[in-house]
Amino acid sequence: MSALEKLTAFYASQKEAELPESALAIMRLCLLDWLIVSRAASGDAVAESALTYARSQGQGDATLFFGGTAPPRIAALANGTVSHALDYDDTHFAHIGHVSTVVIPAALAMGQARGASFERILRAALMGAEAATRTGIWLGRDHYQIGFHQTATAGAIGAAVAASVAAGLPDARAALTNAAGFAAGLKAQFGTPMKPVNAGMAAANGVEAVLMAEAGLFGSENALEALNATHHGEANMRGFDGIGEAWLFEQVTHKFHPCCHGTHAAIEAMMAGLQQRAGAPDHVQITTHPRWMSVCNKPTPSDHLEAKFSYKALAALLMQNGGQGIDDAALKGLFPMSKDTEALMARIDVVADESISEEATQVALTWGGETKTFEHNLTAPLPFETRLQKLLSKGDAALGQGDAARFWSAIEAGDLPALLTEVTK
Amino acid sequence: MSALEKLTAFYASQKEAELPESALAIMRLCLLDWLIVSRAASGDAVAESALTYARSQGQGDATLFFGGTAPPRIAALANGTVSHALDYDDTHFAHIGHVSTVVIPAALAMGQARGASFERILRAALMGAEAATRTGIWLGRDHYQIGFHQTATAGAIGAAVAASVAAGLPDARAALTNAAGFAAGLKAQFGTPMKPVNAGMAAANGVEAVLMAEAGLFGSENALEALNATHHGEANMRGFDGIGEAWLFEQVTHKFHPCCHGTHAAIEAMMAGLQQRAGAPDHVQITTHPRWMSVCNKPTPSDHLEAKFSYKALAALLMQNGGQGIDDAALKGLFPMSKDTEALMARIDVVADESISEEATQVALTWGGETKTFEHNLTAPLPFETRLQKLLSKGDAALGQGDAARFWSAIEAGDLPALLTEVTK
DSSP states (O other): OHHHHHHHHHHHHHSSOOHHHHHHHHHHHHHHHHHHHHTTTOOOOOHHHHHHHHHOOOOOOOOTTTOOOOOOOHHHHHHHHHHHTSSSSSSTTTBBOOOHHHHHHHHHHHHTTTTOHHHHHHHHHHHHHHHHHHHHHHHHHHHHHHEEEEEHHHHHHHHHHHHHHHHOOSHHHHHHHHHHHHOOOGGTTTTTTHHHHHHHHHHHHHHHHHHHHTTTOOOOOHHHHHHHHTOOOOOOOOGGGTTTBBOOGGGGGSSSSSSSSGGGGHHHHHHHHHSSSSSSOOOEEEEOOGGGGHBBSSSSSHHHHHHTTTTHHHHHHHHHHHHHHOHHHHHHHHSSHHHHHHHHHHHHHEOTTTSSTTEEEEEEEEEEEEEEEEETTTTTOHHHHHHHHHHHHHHHHOOOOHHHHHHHHHHHHTTHHHHHHHHHH | HHHHHHHHHHHHHHHSSSSOOHHHHHHHHHHHHHHHHHHHOOOOOOHHHHHHHHHHHOSSSOOOTSEEOOOHHHHHHHHHHHTTTTTTTTBBBBTOOOHHHHHHHHHHHHHHHOOOHHHHHHHHHHEEEEEEHHHHHHHHHHHHHBBBBBHHHHHHHHHHHHHHHHOOOSHHHHHHHHHHHHHOBBBBGGTTTHHHHHHHHHHHHHHHHHHHHHTTTOOTTTTTHHHHHTTTTOOOGGGGTTTTTGGGGGGGBOOOSSOOOHHHHHHHHHHHTTTTTTHHHHHHEEEEEEGHHHBBBSOSSSHHHHTTTHHHHHHHHHHTTTTTTOOHHHHHHSSSSHHHHHHHHHHHEEETTSSSOOOOOEEEEETTTEEEEEEEESSSSOOOOHHHHHHHHHHHHHHHHHHHHHHHHHHTTOOHHHHHHHHHH
């Protein structure tokens, strides 16, 4: 059975089925987080540029962040770019990419254009997220390592599923064959405005794949499988094992700190340790997977943006504030760097260890000769209520008190007009 | 010097320079051919679907084929799809793709949106065509063989240059870094409606790369070079040798027959031979490059569409009409196939020979024991006037008497309103 057959069968079986409450609940949290990180991007230069472009393309049936409307493809493009602009949105480690920033804009734009209900849009986002996750695993690590960005490529497939559900297509086959041919997006764009556009582009490609399918256009039954040759896909069919029964999307992780996701397990482990005992440790050893060493081990960051990729700077900040957490104001406060911070950073060693999982980090804190070890794994399940509270706190820190609680009320109530009001604000 | 540097330098040096008349003249012929093959696609199902989609996306500053307007990206998408719908548009063998069907829609849509003159649009199309051709050579045969469609991938780069010229951008750097990240399009789509969409998508990607650049978005300086790893590019820097001095685009070839380009050299050689002596030969041997054997050597075509990929059926038709040429009516007339046609096809052998160039075919015609050999190479230069007359005849056959002559008058006069009238008709 091909990837195309797996995805079309998933679509057929789930498009009207009762979806598991556990997965729906996580998607509601993702919707909350997506609104928080998007609204937090207000005024961001890349977000503003994407919206400037969108607003020049004519009005339409779909809402743009911070006001205005556009045709659904353009809205998906701009809103997807906005929600990835701060790189503060959710990550799925098995998919090797960001999920909600692609599938929610696609589901919302197409859903709005077709008068879909909140429930239909939530279903669309969830099915799209699951399809993106499965496709990301199927394309595999090789696809990522050579230079593709799964967020964009597998994302387009997920967005096509999301938009198909939102539009109520009887089947997703044509849309999937179209989206396969659109799949693009490079890791080379990291560090430039095109990085967030990769997310918007994937959302737009999914929407356009559906609009074209509705107009009678379709691609080859072999187009998706062709990506294994053209796009260095691994053809890991295990990516589709149990699709429609197990919802791998549920392992999505949210960022609770405004810095590189590779540092988050270390931050959580540090916070757990530092909250147990007063005073900064004499020595800290951070043990992480080797893949992160080139990404988030900047030994001497020169500003708060680089500090987001520096285990040492982040750990030193936590040592200063007693493990209370990381926020942008505190990161900015590290610069110009004081002698005290430098002295704390000098107490920290960062060590790579192949045997630790990519999603986990271990920290060994030594106070007066006594060493205690703390480990955190980002994929360890968090109770729903804990996750929700952490997201509400994230919202309060990023937006001001009360905004996130209001978003959550709209989501819990399934109140689409209220949700859209928050988007356009 | 990277591909990006080569292309940005080309842009800077040529965007206001006096361009060679020989290259401009060929681009005028391409514009004529582009109008002919697009207008001939009126009523084609794929063309109609693309236009249906475009017309649903709101009105705008750019003209759609057969009436209506759209924002420039959508117009480029639809018009590019229309002009490739019949697969009757021009081909550049070194680029390994179709050129005008991508760069003309991009140049025209963006030019219209910005009130550009005919001369500026012609310059945009020519510079875009040259950039696409060079980029296609740079990506090379490996890129094509693994499954990418240069028309779409290198096409997007050419379309970005075309749209940049049409919009009057001071430099093309940001647009090129954006377009590199959008580059997509699969050979797997051949034989489906997405094949023509590959051309439209490339045109649209080039236009959107420019619109986004104007809004302040840009990608990495390394994005274009990254395609060598991600997209199996060969990094043939010889593709850029002499760019801006030699115009490799001039080697573009037009289809004078409504069938697979791989059969055209055989058709020309057959026509030359058959016009020299009355009566069908007793035996015909067609010698062609091995790469065409899997493409256009269908031994027993079942309808006129398959006959377009059948050396034997095409040669038999020419034997019947004394080498007068191929048209759709005659191809349809071959079916259901008569005993006479089958008998003629049985006299024909098709032989592969590595030593013949891909653009050439040799035919050996035997009448009563006497064999005469005729060879045609599609890249052999045709005098301008011959090329023009062949295109006007193609237009008369495809559209009816007089249409192509009227197109040519508008092009010769540089009369943009008259040209746009022909597009919207």
